[in-house]
Amino acid sequence: MRKCYVICDYLSEENIRQISKTAQDCGFDVAFYERSEEARGNISDAEIAYCIDSTLLKEMPHLKWCHDGFAGVEKFVASGVFDSGEAVLTNSSGAYGLTISEHIIMVTLMLMRQMPRYFEIIGERGWVQDLPIRSIQGSRAAIIGTGDIGQNTARRFKALGAEKVIGFNRSGRKQECFDEVYRLEDLDRIICGTQAEAEPLDVLVLCVPGTAESSGLLSKERIARLSDKTFVINVGRGTVIDQDALLEALNEGRIAGAALDVMYPEPLPADHPLWTAKNCIITPHISGDMGLPYTVDKTVEFFCENLERYARGDDLLHRVDIEAGY
Amino acid sequence: MRKCYVICDYLSEENIRQISKTAQDCGFDVAFYERSEEARGNISDAEIAYCIDSTLLKEMPHLKWCHDGFAGVEKFVASGVFDSGEAVLTNSSGAYGLTISEHIIMVTLMLMRQMPRYFEIIGERGWVQDLPIRSIQGSRAAIIGTGDIGQNTARRFKALGAEKVIGFNRSGRKQECFDEVYRLEDLDRIICGTQAEAEPLDVLVLCVPGTAESSGLLSKERIARLSDKTFVINVGRGTVIDQDALLEALNEGRIAGAALDVMYPEPLPADHPLWTAKNCIITPHISGDMGLPYTVDKTVEFFCENLERYARGDDLLHRVDIEAGY
Structure with missing residues (x-):
């Protein structure tokens, strides 16, 4: 019988039931492993895999389709397994917009409302009030990356009264939830070049995939041209x-603050200077983790829908463009 | 010349200009003091005062109208100065909805996304992921108090996808931004009585003024009947x-967590057990402080509009009902 393996540790019983039923209906025998170590050596007959650990790919020489439960697929792409086109890679982009945009709204408000400073004060049992704060209402935000996460974020900023939310993507193609969308190459002109003339940005959000193109996008030169009123969220x-x-810009007060859910390396070493950077909220890559049932349910929904498509011979949704890397 | 005094330390130059011009146009001589100590002894001829310190009232025997820059007026009411109706009290209810509702959204997300726990982990330079989290989208919130703050909060919960937002007030009168509004006496039936049958509340927000009626509203008995899924925000x-x-319910895990911006006493003593209560975010009464220019501008706008009304002999807006206490 044709084999399908599901290797991850965050599925609910209902998720497992749903995958089992769909696989059965589609003529697949499905097995579940919580950990990679348990799977290794037992999955060589895989035709289909749902997994989050790219090191398992080399254990599955007959793989035709792999679904990544996450949205970021750098390691899967880098494996080379999908280069020839014989095996197809899909990901879970579209599952993370809700949870990551709520993280972004949370840290935006924390930065605007001086929570890093207030938590220091509270930590010493202090009682200080009236630190200058700002509001999302009437604010100006730029979001680099206009996919599911960027769109969800833009929608929430506008719903909370942001005055202007602009987006950046590769094509400059307009998305309804943004006031304006520009091409990435307009970044300097729009964000970093005009701060002297225009109102500075309150928030610059980065939600782009890790690709060759996006590497170093917010460069030293661009950081140098940001306003000291601008919060950076990645x-x-x-x-x-x-x-x-x-780090330097934060500690010198050349930007207003930052909230970094991603950094390098991860985990961040205990003695890394980023931990104590000025007005910087560090979170351990949790903005889009599997703690929210909605996110897990969505990845499972995507997988099951694709499983039916695969069985029918239809094109798969959420297919990764291997060359573009996302 | 008729005298008007403005006694507070948070006005911008623009605010001062606006008040000065309005007072002049209305035939008043206006003087500004940043601190109560400077004002004392110099304000006995006041006909009008804008202030935030109720101890100044006894310095102004000829006062006809006092505008409180804050929304909570317990001490002004308790002074007895306004009992006879010879002097009128107005407050700044309506200036705080924006900033306090953004605080509420922030702490709701912080509680739902396990920030108290994550900050402990981060404090030890730890790296943990996938703690179970929740989302505002699809959530159920109850808001006690349906004035400006409650309405702004309800609107934001709905804008962020909350499934159901119910309100409670004295009359049960419906407000557009709530799915349902009940009378305060239905509290037990709706919130505390039905948790066994219905989906438990995700968030219970308290934004009522401090009056004889509201004192002890969330009593020991009511707390005992809340769900361990419910976050309490005050x-x-x-x-x-x-x-x-x-405190007991928090530490025993009988409620999910709390965010308290107000407590007693304030400032909270350094050795108070509330500081270390389980999953409790304490902030030093800052949700509606004067750190946000919008808030200050609004209180000044209210005062100036009323100054014109006062000069014309019209009824004043934002007038406090001395008997009700708000």
Whole structure:
């Protein structure tokens, strides 16, 4: 019988039931492993795999389709397994917009409302009030990356009264939830070039995948041209920012603050200077983790829908463009 | 010349200009003091005062109208100065909805996304992921108090996808931004009585003024009947909650967590057990402080509009009902 393996540790009983039923209906024998170590050596007959660990790919020489439960697929792409086109890679982009955009709204408000400083004060049992704060209402945000995460974030900023939310993507193609969308190459002109003339940005959100193109996107030069009124929020990949330059800008007060859910390396070493950077909220890559049932349910829904498509011979949804890397 | 005094330390130059011009146009001589100590002894001829310190009232025997820059007016009401109706009290209810509702959204997300726990982990330079989290989208919230703050909060919960937002007020009068509004006396039936049958509340927000009626509203008995899924958020007055009972419920995990911006006493003593209560975010009464220019501008706008009304002999807006206490 044709074999399908599901290798991850975050599925609910209902998720497992749903996958089992769909696989059975589609003529597949499905087996579940919580950990990679348990799977290794037992999955060589895989035709289909749902997994999050790219090191398992080499254990499955007959793989035709792999579904990544996450949205970021750098390691899967880098494996080379999908280069020839014989095996197809799909990911779970579209499952993370809700949870990551809520993270972004949370840290935006925490930065605007001086929570890093207030938590220091509270930590010493202090009682201080009236630190200058800002509001999302009437604010200006730029979001680099206009996919599911960027769109969900833009929608929430606008719903909370942001005055202007602009987006950046490769094509400059307009998305309804943004006031304006520009091409990535307009970044300097729009964000970093006009701060002297225009109102500075309140928030710059980075939610782009980690690709060759996005690496170093927020460069030292661009950071140098940001306003000291601007908060930088990164939920994509740490490599998208020149981290040393950002650290310096934070500590010198050349940007207003940052919230970094991604960085390099991860985990961040205990003695890394980023931990104590000025007005910087560090979170351990949790903005889009599997703690929210909605996210897990979505990845499972995507997988099951694709399983039916695969069985029928239809094109798969959420297919990764191997060359573009996302 | 008729005298108007403005006694507070948070006005911008633009605010001062606006008040000066309005007073002049209305035939008043206006003087500004940043601190109460400077004002004392110099304000006995006041006909009008804008202030935030109720101890100044006894310095102004000829006062006809006092505008409180804050929304909570317990001490002004308790002074007895306004009992006879010879002097009128107005407050700044309506200036705080924006900032306090953004605080509520922030702490709701922080509680739902396990920030108290993650900050402990981060404090030890740890790296943990996948703690179970929740989302505002699809959530159920109850808001006690349906004034400006409650309405702004309800609107934001709905804008972020909350499934159901119910309100409670004295009359049960429906407000557009709530799915349902009940009378305060239905609290037990709706919130505390039906948890066994219905989906439990995700969030219970308290934004009622501190009055005789609201004192102890979230009593020990009501706390005992809340779900361990429910987060309690208080931005009104500490006295609205039986704080000892809340502390016990938090530490025993009988409620999911809390975010308290108000408590008793304030400032909270350094050795108070609330500081270390389980899953409890304490902030030093800052949800509606004067750190946000929008808030200050609004209180000044209210005052200036009323100054014109006062000069014309029209009824004043934002007038406090001395008997009701808000």
